[in-house]
Amino acid sequence: MRIYDLFVNGRWIQPETAAWIENVNPATGEVFCRVPQAGPKEVEDALAGAYEARKSWGKTLAKEREKILLRAADYMEANAEKFLPDLIDESGSSYVKMSAEIGSCVDLLRTAAGECSRIGGGVIQGEYHNHLSYYVRNPLGVVVGIAPFNYPLFLAIDKVAFALAMGNTFILKPASYTPLSGLVIAECFEHAGLPHGVLSVLPGSGKTVGDALAMDPRVRMVALTGSSEVGRKLAQQAAGKLKRYSLELGGKNPMLILKDFDVDKAAELASFGGYFHQGQICMATSRIVVEAPVYEDFCQALAEKAAKVPVGDPHSPDTIVGPLIHEKQCMVLDELVSDAVGKGAKLLAGGKHEGAFYEPTLLADVTPDMKVFYEECFGPVISVVRAEDARQGLALCNDNEYGLSSSILTNDISLALELADEMEAGMVHINESTVVGSTRAPFGGVKMSGVGRENSSFSAEEYTEVKWITVQH
Structure with missing residues (x-):
C-alpha cells in the first residue's frame, strides 16, 4: 500500500x-x-x-x-x-x-x-x-x-x-x-x-x-x-x-444532424462524443437531435456502433469504455433510462451494468417530458430526439438550462453558420463531435x-x- x-x-x-x-x-x-x-x-x-x-x-x-x-x-x-x-x-x-x-x-x-x-x-x-x-x-x-x-x-x-x-x-x-x-x-x-x-x-x-x-x-x-x-x-x-x-x-450537449449529412459518419462522431471516457466528459454528446428523413437510419447505425464499443480493462489499449468513477453513478443512469423507457423511449442498446461498468446505452424517441432530455447523465447514455426540420431541431437543442458545447452536422455550411449564431452554447462545432479541445481556444459555456x-x-x-x-x- x-x-x-x-x-x-x-x-x-x-x-x-x-x-x-x-x-x-x-x-x-x-x-x-x-x-x-x-x-x-x-x-x-x-x-x-x-x-x-x-x-x-x-x-x-x-x-x-x-x-x-x-x-x-x-x-x-x-x-x-x-x-x-x-x-x-x-x-x-x-x-x-x-x-x-x-x-x-x-x-x-x-x-x-x-x-x-x-x-x-x-x-x-x-x-x-x-x-x-x-x-x-x-x-x-x-x-x-x-x-x-x-x-x-x-x-x-x-x-x-x-x-x-x-x-x-x-x-x-x-x-x-x-x-x-x-x-x-x-x-x-x-x-x-x-x-x-x-x-x-x-x-x-x-x-x-x-x-x-x-x-x-x-x-x-x-x-x-x-x-x-x-x-x-x-x-x-x-x-x-x-x-x-x-x-x-455541467453540460447536456446537443448534436444537430440534418438530412443532407452522411448517416454513417454522423453515427461515428456521435459514438465517439457520447461514449468516450464512459461519457464522463462535460462536453459529452448526450443529446442528439436528428432531422426526420434520416432519423431511423441514424438510430440503426448508432445502435450498431454502440454494440461494438470495446468495454473492459482500462489498462488495455483497445478499451474505449472503462468503469464509471463509482458504482453508485450506475444507479443514477438506471433511473434515467427507466424513466425514459416508461414514458415511451426505445432502448436500442445497453441499459445494463456490472459493477461500475455501464454498457454504452442508446435511447431513441426521447421527448422533453423525460428526465434524460434535460438532466446531465455523466455516463455512457445517448438520447436521440426527432425533429421535423432544422428550425425545430435548433429549438430542441436550445431547450435546456445548460449551454456548454454543441455540434451541427450538415453539408450546407451557410445554414450551419446561421444555426451556429443562434445556438445557445459557449462552443459550436460544425461537422465535428461536441468533444473538441484546444489549449489555445476559449473554453467555457453559457447559462448554467x-x-x-x-x-x-x-x-x-x-x-x-x-x-x-x-x-x-
Whole structure:
C-alpha cells in the first residue's frame, strides 16, 4: 500500500491530523494507495505561504516563469509512462484517454509558458497636452483552483499553469476521487524549480478545504470545474467577498444532424462524443437531435456502433469504455433510462451494468417530458430526439438550462453558420463531435454551464486585473 505526502508551500509534509483518502480503483473496487487529507493547519499554512510569496512571484521576470513552465512540461513528458498506470487506476480512464490527457497537459504547459511574455497593456490617447495614459495587466495574487475527477490532470493543470504564468500563486484542491493527480502536478513543478510558497496541493473535503479557501479574504479568485450545484454555491461565496470567480460547469450537449449529412459518419462522431471516457466528459454528446428523413437510419447505425464499443480493462489499449468513477453513478443512469423507457423511449442498446461498468446505452424517441432530455447523465447514455426540420431541431437543442458545447452536422455550411449564431452554447462545432479541445481556444459555456473562459490569452484575462496609470508631464 503506497502512502503519499502533502505538498504545501513547495515541501512534502505529513498533515498534523492523521486523516486519509482511501484512493479506490473504480475498475476493481480496491484501495490502491492512501493520500493524506489536508486539515485546518495545512490550509492556513498554504494560504499564509501563498500570500507571502505572491509579491516576489508576481515580480519574477516573464522569461523566468516561462523557463519553469517549460521545465515542468519536459518533466511530465519524460515521466509520462511512470505516471500513466497510477492515473488510470485512480480515475478509471482508459489507456488511450489517459495517454492523450497527459500529452494535452504537456502541450498546455508549453502554451502557458508562451503566454508569460504576452501579458499585454496599452497606451491610451492622452486627454491633455503632455499627458501620458496607459494600462497594464497585473496578477491578482492568490488564486484557488478546484478540479473535477473526470479529467483530473488536465482540468487542474489548465488552471495552475495559466495562473502561474500570469504571476499568481496557486492553491489546488483536487477532487476527492482523484487526489493523486494533484500530487503529480506538484511533483512536476517541484522538479521544475518553482519557488517555495507559489504552489500548494490540498486534497480534502469541500467543507474543510474548499469552503475555507473560497471564503478566505487573502484569496482573490476561485476557479472551479465541477457541477452546477457546486458552482452556484461557490459563486455565492465569492460574491459575498467580492472575489473573482471562473466556473466551468455541467453540460447536456446537443448534436444537430440534418438530412443532407452522411448517416454513417454522423453515427461515428456521435459514438465517439457520447461514449468516450464512459461519457464522463462535460462536453459529452448526450443529446442528439436528428432531422426526420434520416432519423431511423441514424438510430440503426448508432445502435450498431454502440454494440461494438470495446468495454473492459482500462489498462488495455483497445478499451474505449472503462468503469464509471463509482458504482453508485450506475444507479443514477438506471433511473434515467427507466424513466425514459416508461414514458415511451426505445432502448436500442445497453441499459445494463456490472459493477461500475455501464454498457454504452442508446435511447431513441426521447421527448422533453423525460428526465434524460434535460438532466446531465455523466455516463455512457445517448438520447436521440426527432425533429421535423432544422428550425425545430435548433429549438430542441436550445431547450435546456445548460449551454456548454454543441455540434451541427450538415453539408450546407451557410445554414450551419446561421444555426451556429443562434445556438445557445459557449462552443459550436460544425461537422465535428461536441468533444473538441484546444489549449489555445476559449473554453467555457453559457447559462448554467458556467462563467468565464479558460486557455491561452483568455485565461490571461481571467487571472489578471487591469490597472490604468496616467502621468501629467
